[in-house]
Amino acid sequence: MAKRGKINQRQRILEEAAKLFKSKGFAGTSMRDLGGEVGMEAASIYNHVKSKDEILESICFYISDTYISQLAEVEQTATPYREKIETLIRQHIRLMLEEGAAVSVANNDWKYLTGDKLTAFKDARKRYEHGFAALIEQGIAAGELQPVNVSVALFTILSAVRWVELWYRPGRGVSADELEQNILTMLLNGLAK
Amino acid sequence: MAKRGKINQRQRILEEAAKLFKSKGFAGTSMRDLGGEVGMEAASIYNHVKSKDEILESICFYISDTYISQLAEVEQTATPYREKIETLIRQHIRLMLEEGAAVSVANNDWKYLTGDKLTAFKDARKRYEHGFAALIEQGIAAGELQPVNVSVALFTILSAVRWVELWYRPGRGVSADELEQNILTMLLNGLAK
Numbered sequence: 086m087a088k089r090g091k092i093n094q095r096q097r098i099l100e101e102a103a104k105l106f107k108s109k110g111f112a113g114t115s116m117r118d119l120g121g122e123v124g125m126e127a128a129s130i131y132n133h134v135k136s137k138d139e140i141l142e143s144i145c146f147y148i149s150d151t152y153i154s155q156l157a158e159v160e161q162t163a164t165p166y167r168e169k170i171e172t173l174i175r176q177h178i179r180l181m182l183e184e185g186a187a188v189s190v191a192n193n194d195w196k197y198l199t200g201d202k203l204t205a206f207k208d209a210r211k212r213y214e215h216g217f218a219a220l221i222e223q224g225i226a227a228g229e230l231q232p233v234n235v236s237v238a239l240f241t242i243l244s245a246v247r248w249v250e251l252w253y254r255p256g257r258g259v260s261a262d263e264l265e266q267n268i269l270t271m272l273l274n275g276l277a278k
Numbered sequence: 279m280a281k282r283g284k285i286n287q288r289q290r291i292l293e294e295a296a297k298l299f300k301s302k303g304f305a306g307t308s309m310r311d312l313g314g315e316v317g318m319e320a321a322s323i324y325n326h327v328k329s330k331d332e333i334l335e336s337i338c339f340y341i342s343d344t345y346i347s348q349l350a351e352v353e354q355t356a357t358p359y360r361e362k363i364e365t366l367i368r369q370h371i372r373l374m375l376e377e378g379a380a381v382s383v384a385n386n387d388w389k390y391l392t393g394d395k396l397t398a399f400k401d402a403r404k405r406y407e408h409g410f411a412a413l414i415e416q417g418i419a420a421g422e423l424q425p426v427n428v429s430v431a432l433f434t435i436l437s438a439v440r441w442v443e444l445w446y447r448p449g450r451g452v453s454a455d456e457l458e459q460n461i462l463t464m465l466l467n468g469l470a471k
Contacts, residue, residue, distance in 0.1 A: 167470050221469070230469050234452055237460035238469055244441030245434045252433045259427055267430035275468030276414070276423050276431055277360050 095133040098123055099147075102140045103186035111141055111194040141194060142202050148191035149209040151180060156216045166224030170242075171269060173217060177246045178265050182255070189250055214239065242272055288326040291316055292340075295333045296379035304334055304387040334387060335395050341384035342402040344373060349409045359417025363435075364462060366410060370439045371458050375448070382443055407432065435465055 101122040105114045116137060120127040134140050155176045159169045181188045195206050218239045224230035230238075245268060253264060294315040298307045309330060313320040327333050348369045352362045374381045388399050411432045417423035423431075438461060446457060 170469065229471060231463060231467065231471055233463055233469065234456055234460045236452060237457060238464060240441060240445045241438045241461055241464045242469075244445075245438045248433060248437030248441070252437075259429060263427055264430060267427045268434055270424060270426055271431055271434045271468070272464065273468045273470040274424065275464070275466045276363065276426065276435075277466040278422060278424055 091133065094123075098125075098130060098133050099140060099143055100186070102137075103144050103184075103190050106141070106144070106194050107186045107189040111137075111190070111197045138197075138199070141190070141197055144187050145191045145195050145198060145202075145206055146209075148180070148184070148187050149206060149213070152177075152213050153209055156213055160216060160220070166220055166227055166229045167273065169220050170217075170224065170230075171273060173220075174242060174246060174269060174272060175265055177243075178249060178268060179261075181246070181249050182253075182261050182264075185250060192247065192250070214243075217242075245272060284326065287316075291318075291323060291326050292333060292336055293379070295330075296337050296377075296383050299334070299337070299387050300379045300382040304330075304383070304390045331390075331392070334383070334390055337380050338384045338388050338391060338395075338399055339402075341373070341377070341380050342399060342406070345370075345406050346402055349406055353409060353413070359413055359420055359422045360466065362413050363410075363417065363423075364466060366413075367435060367439060367462060367465060368458055370436075371442060371454075371461060374439070374442050375446075375454050375457075378443060385440065385443070407436075410435075438465060 098119065102114070102119055105118055105122060109118070114137070116127040116130055119137075119140075120130055123130070134143075155173065159172050162169065162172075164172075195203075198206050218235050221230060221233075221235050221238050225232050225235070249264070249268070253259070255261065259267075291312065295307070295312055298311055298315060302311070307330070309320040309323055312330075312333075313323055316323070327336075348366065352365050355362065355365075357365075388396075391399050411428050414423060414426075414428050414431050418425050418428070442457070442461070446452070448454065452460075
């Protein structure tokens, strides 16, 4: 029970930290700010996390590990390429809707990672982009996808999806399902009839 | 001739300022930095521009005026909606490729505008987004476009196009024409066959 409580506290600290980093930036957030949000003395927070840097690492790698494991699963599933890409886009949108603050931190504050952690994060991003690009390439080779330039296709998808963070607010007339379905329509079928 | 020279000097100051604002941010750029780039004493720069704020205004409104006049022209041209939207996407990409630094400043540093100028810039952006959205809506009503949610379609297009600034570098294997054509294919026809 004691251990479980400690894990939950850590989880709560990470969640509040992600929200603070998103709104004030990693550099602009102090352990005192974080203490205020979780209702703990800054000193007590160190019973659950090692440092502000360690919090950032946990958030960034939670997101990049999620992306990488989703990619690995899609790569191994025997479905048409079109479906593989649809699944990745769908997962991207869902992660953003469910873990918006953490995704935002991984997108914007990863540059405050240092040393090995920075290298590992950049490597994970490259692994994801290369894996996603390879699926597009294979889909084109298999005749399932249009013969577009793979980089342009990849970055158009990632840009469209990433920006959801900046403009989408739930409850303003577009539901999460509608958002997902419409982005998939735009990217896979296009706007023109 | 003297007047012409003065206009050219002002133009050159604005171009160098856009590059500096893009790389160092508006807040991080001083008139002394700008003087260094254009090879003038900071004091002499004031013969051509009123202030750093006025430089920012000129850059932001140059870009927003360009968008608005392109939109107005497209609205008045008697072509199918699909073509209207294609033209706007194409112009967006071209402006980014030709005036990358100024577009970046208008995208990122507009928030340093103040008072009436800030209001006018936000109004111009709204006018553009509403006008673009109306064309999508009319295109759907006319049966030329897929019945997507208009906001999702608009922001997917704007996000995909805006991000070109962040990932595209000419001369890395994708030409400007190829970039334009591939983005149009993705957004209008979709990736799937």
